Structure formats: C-alpha cells, structure tokens
Amino acid sequence: MRQEDIEETVAESGYRQIRADIIFGRLAPGQKLKLENLKGAYGTSVSTLREILNRLTSEGLVVAEGQRGFEVAGVSVADLREIAALRLLLEEHALEQSFEQGDVEWEAQLVSAHYKLARMEKVMATGDTSQAEDWKRYDWEFHQALIAACGSRLLMETHSAVFDKYLRYQMVALSYRGSVAEEEHRQLLETALRRDSKTAKEILQRHIQAGVEHALGRGLLAALPAQARG
Structure with missing residues (x-):
C-alpha cells in the first residue's frame, strides 16, 4: 500500500472514531480538544488531527477557536x-x-x-x-x-x-x-x-x-x- 493510501486510511479511521466519540458523549460538549493529547489517543499526527477537526467543524460537531484550538460543540x-x-x-x-x-x-x-x-x-x-x-x-x-x-x-x-x-x-x-x-x-x-x-x-x-x-x-x-x- 502506498504511503498516501496509508495516511488516508489513518485519517478516515481517526475521523470516524472522533466523530463517534462526540456523538456518543465520550467527548463531552464544550470539552477542549488538545491536539497533543488526542495524538496518542487516536494514533495519528497533529496535522492529520487538525484536518479531522476542521472537517468536524464543517459538520457543526466541533468549534474552531482561532489560535486557541478546537473544542466539542456545546449544546442548547x-x-x-x-x-x-x-x-x-x-x-x-x-x-x-x-x-x-x-x-x-x-x-x-x-x-x-x-x-x-x-x-x-x-x-x-x-x-x-x-x-x-x-x-x-x-x-x-x-x-x-x-x-x-x-x-x-x-x-x-x-x-x-x-x-x-x-x-x-x-x-x-x-x-x-x-x-x-x-x-x-x-x-x-x-x-x-x-x-x-x-x-x-x-x-x-x-x-x-x-x-x-x-x-x-x-x-x-x-x-x-x-x-x-x-
């Protein structure tokens, strides 16, 4: 398998895992999503995590805080x-x-x-x-x-x-x-x-x-x- 394919597979797997963790409440509303912490938990790189979180931001499940990073979207x-x-x-x-x-x-x-x-x-x-x-x-x-x-x-x-x-x-x-x-x-x-x-x-x-x-x-x-x- 090409390196590009491996990276794409890792990114897709990480996306599904983080998305499921948000939906099922394992990542709580308002929780800060620190890239260094998530890197070990989901077995992916910081750059890949940033791509995943930007994707989830477009879905409304994550909020981007500019230079302050990301957090799980709140509820109301x-x-x-x-x-x-x-x-x-x-x-x-x-x-x-x-x-x-x-x-x-x-x-x-x-x-x-x-x-x-x-x-x-x-x-x-x-x-x-x-x-x-x-x-x-x-x-x-x-x-x-x-x-x-x-x-x-x-x-x-x-x-x-x-x-x-x-x-x-x-x-x-x-x-x-x-x-x-x-x-x-x-x-x-x-x-x-x-x-x-x-x-x-x-x-x-x-x-x-x-x-x-x-x-x-x-x-x-x-x-x-x-x-x-x-």
Whole structure:
C-alpha cells in the first residue's frame, strides 16, 4: 500500500472514531480538544488531527477557536429544537417515499431492525443503561430502515447527519421514555408494513416531539456545566 493510501486510511479511521466519540458523549460538549493529547489517543499526527477537526467543524460537531484550538460543540435547548424540527421534516418526506417504493426485502430489513431495537428497549426498561450506546445505535438503524426505500441517497445521507446530531443530545441527556417510546416504534413498524404513511407521520411527529420534551423536562441540559452549553 502506498504511503498516501496509508495516511488516508489513518485519517478516515481517526475521523470516524472522533466523530463517534462526540456523538456518543465520550467527548463531552464544550470539552477542549488538545491536539497533543488526542495524538496518542487516536494514533495519528497533529496535522492529520487538525484536518479531522476542521472537517468536524464543517459538520457543526466541533468549534474552531482561532489560535486557541478546537473544542466539542456545546449544546442548547434552541439547537435541540431546531435539530428535531429538521429531522422531522426530512424523515416525514423520506418515510412517505419509502412506504410507496419499499419491497419485500425492505420489509424484511425493517422487521429485523425493529427486532433488535425492541430487544434492547427491554434491557433499558430494567434500568440497565450499560448498553445505552447499542440501544441508540439500534434506534438509528430502525429509523434509517424506515426510510431506506426512499430512492434518494442524498436524502438518506442528509437525514443521517441530522439524526446523528439529535442522537448526541439523547446521549447527553440519556433520555429513555420507556414503554411509550417502545409502543411508538411498534406502531411505526405496523404502519410501514401496511403502507399507511399518513398515520406513520402523525406517530413520528409525536415520537420526536415527546422525546425532546422528555429530555428538557428532566432539566438535564440546564444541569450541564456552562462551558458545555452553546
């Protein structure tokens, strides 16, 4: 393998790792990202790290502070509401297209995605949060499966990027709504299988809005240190 290819592979791997660590809260909102410290943790050079962090800055997950370096983007109530509204707008449109075009293979993948999510929700319902990352990963996979037949790669990618930002808030707040959310997921599956996009969009709207209000109602964002709030 050429040196250029090796460097590109290292950079891409580092990008995915740092991005995942931000989304899943291992790198906290407002945390300073010191290049010398990150170099050892992610096994890459300072110059490569700078490229990665600039890339994440363009995605809104990192903030560049001029000569002072980088930090993980903060969180705020207004930002959460805006992200949730954009997610709903994209997901409703994609969902309608997916319901119209989905075939039996799409149905099978959707059922499989829901099965994994439902199993993990049972674990969360016991109060065991040790697998919270798996829970949210399966949540992401289920909602992606719902819209997977929409026919637009760009729409899927845009939705995925917005969902990741929404997911970061859920990990920060660790907001699990219990059997209510579990039932909404089951209803979304059923409406998908009978291609009832009208009802599905109503459930989705309730699902997202209730998730936001549940997180805010617990006051978890307000309880974060000042540097974590954007």
